[in-house]
Amino acid sequence: MASPVTREPAQARGPVRSALDRLIAAKEIEADPAQRQVADRLDRLDRVLSSATVASKQSALGWLFGKSRPSEPIKGLYIFGDVGRGKTMLMDMFFRQSSVAAKRRVHFHDFMGDVHARIGAHREAVKAGTAKGDDPIPPVAADIARAARLLCFDEFSVTDIADAMILSRLFKALFEQGVTLVATSNVAPDDLYRDGLNRPLFLPFVDMLKANADIVELAGAEDYRLATIGSDDCYVTPLGPAATARMDAAWAALLAGTREGTASLSVKGRTVAVPRAGGGAARFTYDNLLRRPLGAQDFLAVARRFHTVMIDDVPVMGEAERNEAKRFIMLVDALYDAGRRLVMSADAPAEALYRGANGTEAFEFDRTVSRLIEMRSDDYLARSSAGPAGEPASSASAPAPAENRGTG
Incomplete structure (x- = not known):
């Protein structure tokens, strides 16, 4: 009996699923039902983001600036699973074809390194009198949000206490400004920063992550x-x-x-x-x-x-x-x-x-x-x-x- 995948009309498939199926047809990768399901989830997210972009540009300010934020944040995806399951491959397919113009794809720890550098620069600017505000998180988050409405993180893994202590406040500001997150990780959200110093202070971020991203496990039997x-x-x-x-x-x-x-x-x-x-x-x-x-x-x-x-x-x-x-x-x-x-x-x-x-x-x-x-x-x-x-x-x-x- 034919599988549901073979009966599905080709036009119903989004660009991520189509790109994945082309690799399978070319025998470059093995067919994996779990990968296809995640590809479909990514395609659905892109359709929502695309609709929100069109709606924002139809408003006067959206037409003028092209950067209107949606009134409600769009839930992203947090994709986790063992190494070698194709998480990064799928996210890269999604990022390449995404209709969102203001987007950024970065390794999570490179992103956090950039955040710490921005925080340091803001503090130096305050000392020099060229910036105001003792709290660097709001202006740093605003700068990031202005540049990217879609953030794609590879290898999301919180292992540094300096990162752990600022994530809740940083991402609260990013989500409030309409940033959508797509991330890959080897661990489930509840296992992030496991056994880390002062982990209870980090746990509000886990709740925030679950509220702003659908959690999807990319399971598989083989690496x-x-x-x-x-x-x-x-x-x-x-x-x-x-x-x-x-x-x-x-x-x-x-x-x-x-x-x-x-x-x-x-x-x-x-x-x-x-x-x-x-x-x-x-x-x-x-x-x-x-x-x-x-x-x-x-x-x-x-x-x-x-x-x-x-x-x-x-x-x-x-x-x-x-x-x-x-x-x-x-x-x-x-x-x-x-x-x-x-x-x-x-x-x-x-x-x-x-x-x-x-x-x-x-x-x-x-x-x-x-x-x-x-x-x-x-x-x-x-x-x-x-x-x-x-x-x-x-x-x-x-x-x-x-x-x-x-x-x-």
């Missing part, structure tokens, strides 16, 4: 990006152009068309820069991860944040690289304990990667070799698709304890 990474792709050796090409192919599969950017993690007041990030994965070179003065807490933060970590160009390590070897051991332990995937290119097989004979690193590296071998086994890769035992993969982006709050 399509992780399914493309097989055991042969996890440890690539020896180094050279062929290894680089295989690493680039694995990275493209993990991104699955999503936008690559940078990220950062805040650990005990320090910032751990992630030079390449996207789709819940992070990519480093040996130099920019293991030659830096990072410790166990830093690697734990990386493991919490990303479901897959890629490392390019790992050389054979010896006595002169004992510090790097120690960091590599800690990194592998963190990823292994969290059930995360490691994809790396190396100059030698795992059992020949460390050649030092002295110190504890030589003894500890034996455990690392064993774990590296297990981490590219079919059993481990199958487990890592669903996260650690008894824990969903989305925990990678769950808020860390207070001392390991991430911002990436």
Whole structure:
């Protein structure tokens, strides 16, 4: 019997659903009923936004300025689910085709960084006498609302107390000025800022979020990006152009068309820069991860944040690289304990990667070799698709304890 999707008239489908169906027809992605349902929800929201835009422009002020705010705020969408379910892909489709002219698409933590910069600039302007008002939130929110009636956030995750303490007031002002929110996240609203400092002060924002956005879970049985990474792709050796090409192919599969950017993690007041990030994965070179003065807490933060970590160009390590070897051991332990995937290119097989004979690193590296071998086994890769035992993969982006709050 034909499914409801095949019986649906093509003209009834909106642009997001149509774009999704084209990818399915081209066999670029697998058909997923849950993705189709979210696409339809996004299309319905765009129709409401489009109608509101037309109505506002029909008024005298709307015709003159093109920026009239609707009398009632339009409820947005908060889409959450495990990594690799297609949340970012769908939101990007929606953003590209949205009829709203004043719109902004940004990673949530980049947005909050911009907000803090605006707050600082306003305070400096007050000191200089060029601005008035002790409370920077209203003017900052007004500036944001003037520039964008539609805000699309990728990877909504509240992990920093400075963000948590201003979100309620900031978004109250934004919603009052008619801003509509569309966001993707790995966690349900009730799990935002879990175990964070002074969390009761943050909870009013959760209620406000639920009142101003429909909460939609994008469930799915499989992480399509992780399914493309097989055991042969996890440890690539020896180094050279062929290894680089295989690493680039694995990275493209993990991104699955999503936008690559940078990220950062805040650990005990320090910032751990992630030079390449996207789709819940992070990519480093040996130099920019293991030659830096990072410790166990830093690697734990990386493991919490990303479901897959890629490392390019790992050389054979010896006595002169004992510090790097120690960091590599800690990194592998963190990823292994969290059930995360490691994809790396190396100059030698795992059992020949460390050649030092002295110190504890030589003894500890034996455990690392064993774990590296297990981490590219079919059993481990199958487990890592669903996260650690008894824990969903989305925990990678769950808020860390207070001392390991991430911002990436």
